Amino acid sequence: MFNLRYQYQLFCLAVSFFSRLPIPASTPYSDERMNRAGRYFALVGLVLGALCAMVYSLSAAWLPPQFAVFVTMVFSLLLTGAFHEDGLTDMADGIGGGMTTEKRLVIMKDSRIGTYGAATLIMALLGKFIMLSYLAEHTELALVLIIAYTLSRTVAATLIFDMRYVSDTSSSKSKPLANAQTVPELLFLVATSVLVCLVLAPELTLLLIVAAVVFRTGFKAWLNARLGGFTGDCLGAAQQLMELLIYLILIASVHNQWG
Secondary structure (H helix, E strand, O other): OOOHHHHHHHHHHHHHHHOOOOOOOOOOOOHHHHHHHHHHHHHHHHHHHHHHHHHHHHHHOOOOHHHHHHHHHHHHHHHHOOHHHHHHHHHHHHHHHOOOHHHHHHHHHOOOOOHHHHHHHHHHHHHHHHHHHHHHHHOOHHHHHHHHHHHHHHHHHHHHHHOOEOOOOOOOOOHHHHOOOOHHHHHHHHHHHHHHHOOOOHHHHHHHHHHHHHHHHHHHHHHHHHOOOEOHHHHHHHHHHHHHHHHHHHHHHHHOOOO
16 A cells, blocks of 8 residues: 555654654554554654754754753653663663573563663763764754664664564564565665765765664674564664764764765
């Protein structure tokens, strides 16, 4: 089905999955529809990035850059319900604290936060604040946010295409993601983020795309070695780590005047 109404409903489901933004109450839901909605995960990232960019721009008009960054980070956490940060924290606890695949999966389902998760979350948020503060003083941060939010969600969502879902599908919120993507859905995801990245200098666009491919390849191999596949938490972790990598690459490009 490719009619406009159906596609709009799929987009609404993707928005509801990744954010706290309201969608029409009449939007029909099914596991199959939620799985098909994965094609719009990058587009949702673009929307969320645009909203955060707007909040930063408004804040920066009244506050110093670092304070505007802080306000934007708080808004982002509220906007997504710390969805991806929660995934990063749970994955760090599971893989850091479990000695076997089964134990790691059990720990990842535990809602309590352990040492590995707490340390990872603190470093991720602190690192994000430091990097965004630097970028705010040397780049157009609103544009950076849109690119990072879009590309990082693309990388995370593409892991569904060729990895095995290893969580308990009977109790997981990410159950609909257990079914693999189709090739057209994968291409739509990738095309969305590539088009967004094209606003950068060509060499930076190429650098980010190469970095995304390398990160995805390495992260996929790492997850397969430790879990035998992916879980919803792993997708959240992939998004957060890729977002941080994007900021780091852009900082390096500014520092070394690459573009």
